[in-house]
Amino acid sequence: MAKLLVLLLCSCALSLGVFIFSSIEAVLLKASRQHNSRYHHALTRNQNTGGTTPTPIGTKHVGDWPAAIVKAKAVVASMSVKDKVALATGVGREKGPCVGNTPAVPSIDYPGLCLQDSPTGVRLADFVSVFPAGINIAATFNRTMMRARGLAMGAEFKGKGVNVALGPDINIVRSPRAGRNWETFGADPYLTGEASFETVKGLQANGLQACVKHYINNEQETNRTSSSSNVDDRTTHEIYLHPFFKAIQAGVVSFMCSYNQVNGTYACENEHVLNDLLKTELGFQGYVMTDWWARLDEFGTLAVNKGLDMVMPGEVSRGGKSSYFGTALVNAVKTGQVPTSRLDDMATRILAAYYVQGQDSGDYPSVNFDSWNSSRGKHMDVQGDHKKLIRSMGAASTVLLKNDGSQLPLGNSVRSIAVVGSDAGPNPEGPNSCLGRRCNVGILALGWGSGTADFTYLIDPLSAITAKANSINATVFSSLSDADLIAAKNASSGKDVAFVFITADSGEASEGHILVEGNLGDRNDLNAWHGGNELVKAVAGENKNTVVIIHAVGAINMELWIDHPNVTAVVHAGLQGQEAGNSLVDILWGDVNPSGRLPYTIAKSPSDYSADISSGYNVDYTEGLYIDYRWFDQNNITPRFEFGYGLSYTSFSYSALAIVYLRGGLGDKSQGPIGLERSLSSWLHNDWITVTFELTNTGLVDGTEIPQLYIAPSPSSNSPPKQLRNFDSVFLRKGESTLVKMCLSRYSFAVWNSVEQRWGVPRGKYGIWVGASSRDRRLYEEIHVRGF
Ligand code: NOJ
Numbered sequence: 001m002a003k004l005l006v007l008l009l010c011s012c013a014l015s016l017g018v019f020i021f022s023s024i025e026a027v028l029l030k031a032s033r034q035h036n037s038r039y040h041h042a043l044t045r046n047q048n049t050g051g052t053t054p055t056p057i058g059t060k061h062v063g064d065w066p067a068a069i070v071k072a073k074a075v076v077a078s079m080s081v082k083d084k085v086a087l088a089t090g091v092g093r094e095k096g097p098c099v100g101n102t103p104a105v106p107s108i109d110y111p112g113l114c115l116q117d118s119p120t121g122v123r124l125a126d127f128v129s130v131f132p133a134g135i136n137i138a139a140t141f142n143r144t145m146m147r148a149r150g151l152a153m154g155a156e157f158k159g160k161g162v163n164v165a166l167g168p169d170i171n172i173v174r175s176p177r178a179g180r181n182w183e184t185f186g187a188d189p190y191l192t193g194e195a196s197f198e199t200v201k202g203l204q205a206n207g208l209q210a211c212v213k214h215y216i217n218n219e220q221e222t223n224r225t226s227s228s229s230n231v232d233d234r235t236t237h238e239i240y241l242h243p244f245f246k247a248i249q250a251g252v253v254s255f256m257c258s259y260n261q262v263n264g265t266y267a268c269e270n271e272h273v274l275n276d277l278l279k280t281e282l283g284f285q286g287y288v289m290t291d292w293w294a295r296l297d298e299f300g301t302l303a304v305n306k307g308l309d310m311v312m313p314g315e316v317s318r319g320g321k322s323s324y325f326g327t328a329l330v331n332a333v334k335t336g337q338v339p340t341s342r343l344d345d346m347a348t349r350i351l352a353a354y355y356v357q358g359q360d361s362g363d364y365p366s367v368n369f370d371s372w373n374s375s376r377g378k379h380m381d382v383q384g385d386h387k388k389l390i391r392s393m394g395a396a397s398t399v400l401l402k403n404d405g406s407q408l409p410l411g412n413s414v415r416s417i418a419v420v421g422s423d424a425g426p427n428p429e430g431p432n433s434c435l436g437r438r439c440n441v442g443i444l445a446l447g448w449g450s451g452t453a454d455f456t457y458l459i460d461p462l463s464a465i466t467a468k469a470n471s472i473n474a475t476v477f478s479s480l481s482d483a484d485l486i487a488a489k490n491a492s493s494g495k496d497v498a499f500v501f502i503t504a505d506s507g508e509a510s511e512g513h514i515l516v517e518g519n520l521g522d523r524n525d526l527n528a529w530h531g532g533n534e535l536v537k538a539v540a541g542e543n544k545n546t547v548v549i550i551h552a553v554g555a556i557n558m559e560l561w562i563d564h565p566n567v568t569a570v571v572h573a574g575l576q577g578q579e580a581g582n583s584l585v586d587i588l589w590g591d592v593n594p595s596g597r598l599p600y601t602i603a604k605s606p607s608d609y610s611a612d613i614s615s616g617y618n619v620d621y622t623e624g625l626y627i628d629y630r631w632f633d634q635n636n637i638t639p640r641f642e643f644g645y646g647l648s649y650t651s652f653s654y655s656a657l658a659i660v661y662l663r664g665g666l667g668d669k670s671q672g673p674i675g676l677e678r679s680l681s682s683w684l685h686n687d688w689i690t691v692t693f694e695l696t697n698t699g700l701v702d703g704t705e706i707p708q709l710y711i712a713p714s715p716s717s718n719s720p721p722k723q724l725r726n727f728d729s730v731f732l733r734k735g736e737s738t739l740v741k742m743c744l745s746r747y748s749f750a751v752w753n754s755v756e757q758r759w760g761v762p763r764g765k766y767g768i769w770v771g772a773s774s775r776d777r778r779l780y781e782e783i784h785v786r787g788f
Pocket of ligand 1: 099117166213214291292450
């Protein structure tokens, strides 16, 4: 038995997913295994010590923080007040090559920092890759790919000499219209947490600093710099804080606080959010920077006492006086308004992050591009062979929503192909012609705003489909106008298959500067743009094999055509990045069997969703824990396509569910009763239960299944009907079976007790719910937990 337990315990640290780039995977799996044991060790060493103000340091660590902190403290002890302040103060917009820059401090041989967007690639630089958006990588439900994306992106940032990558964006998809949803990892905190963990691990693996953003509750663009997100403590912990916690577990070194207020106080000067939650409860040892020009008190110095460490981009002035750190902070320290110990803490955090990532080692590249004047750059090509990875990630993140009569994959016998819609073609002015992608012309492969990067190239669907068609002697008939329905019908009529492309775009509001086709960041509605519904109906009226392809930032309303009998297939491609056309062709012709799953719910009616954009000052999170599928489940609302949904060209069967308690589980009283635990308790996070089941590919082709484990809580939890607590990505050849193992910890079952400020596992009966989506249950068993 002991042997069995050890075996199960070890296996919990492993991802069993198999993917085509197997050598990368082997390396990554090893890294992941090493990480897990190190993390558990770190948690064991770092039992919570409670909170103090101002910000504590040196009490809890992840990775090599202790050594970095010791080194940083020694250096800080030798520094002048002015130099310490310099570490924390940006030089001002466009006064350095990056979107954020801190000055060199010669006295300590410190070159200053280059801080650069974005979560999809190195922004404002040439010869870089544009990766699939965050929302797409989430749709892979594949930790290995998430890690690989972070690694590849991290290599590109480092190659350009960036010190700090401003990403990932780990806010939650709360309202489907929210403008930056596409930068995030979706509507579920567990999925977002896993993506957050893997992305940070990948980005930071070779010395880059990652910066998770926007901390916290920046879940809409409307009034983002003035509104107050009002969220209760339990919801904060169980939904919105969790992904940030996972980033800390991954060793993230920096945070970006958000523009908005949280419960009436601006996030960047919110003591509860910064000092209490982040630096005390979650033991974060790195530094917190503002979002760009985020509103602070007059000089930003009060914010320092609340836990802010760095101001970006740095040159704000008020009433003719220089403000936001710099001289103002020097004076505030001199007059005792800000204690020296707090300034030392800020400087220590910033330097420790630099040291822990080894950026002082002497071989970290210096900045070789210029965001504002490309002629000043060295035009280093940092793309490596990332295009292969990007193509496979683009395909693995594509969600097949409908496939009547196995319309897809297309065989090589197809002779005539219609391609309709502007999204199928290129932007005639070039993929970068709209600054910050502030237009929706041609293939949509990114949203707009600071979450973008410049395309070195962009493969549009028409080119990729034409190349495929040429190789199988098929002819392509295209109509790239969205408005010309006659041309669309003519192109589609009598063809073996008709692809109709539709889109919906969104992005960053930038305080009203950016308006795209009347949309100010958040989408005005959930309809396809450019009359997409009419275009689909026109094509479907002509062609009985109509395949709808959606390039969109998130959910769109498809009720006007989804049940049309001629719409035989629907492919949600999301935002696939630079290889969009190739990734799509891989799916359409079955070179890659689709395995993408929706990282959010698609409703039948806009009013079915759990939350919408608030137009006023107060953004009240009244739905609490019941966001996305939790809301639909609780209120018995049938969605059009549920969270976790996606079709495959093969089929899978699930059987033989088995649940094994590890040490400290039911029947093992030696571990003591289940009590209330603080967030950093190792006991809370250690593997507790192993769930195994048999998965078989019962279809005719090889494919990847995404088994999902949800926990249906005990009624005493007062929790949503079920919540995702594990998943995997498992490749199986046709006819092949495998044993899938998933681990759960007490944290998987825990609820946040706001009165005690601890996690607890309520006593009662819990359902272990294994399925192919959040509504496709395949296996179920109940367990009884002693609880408190
Ligand atoms: C504002 C955005 O909210 C943030 O995500 C970005 O990193 C900064 N601007 C810098 O461009």
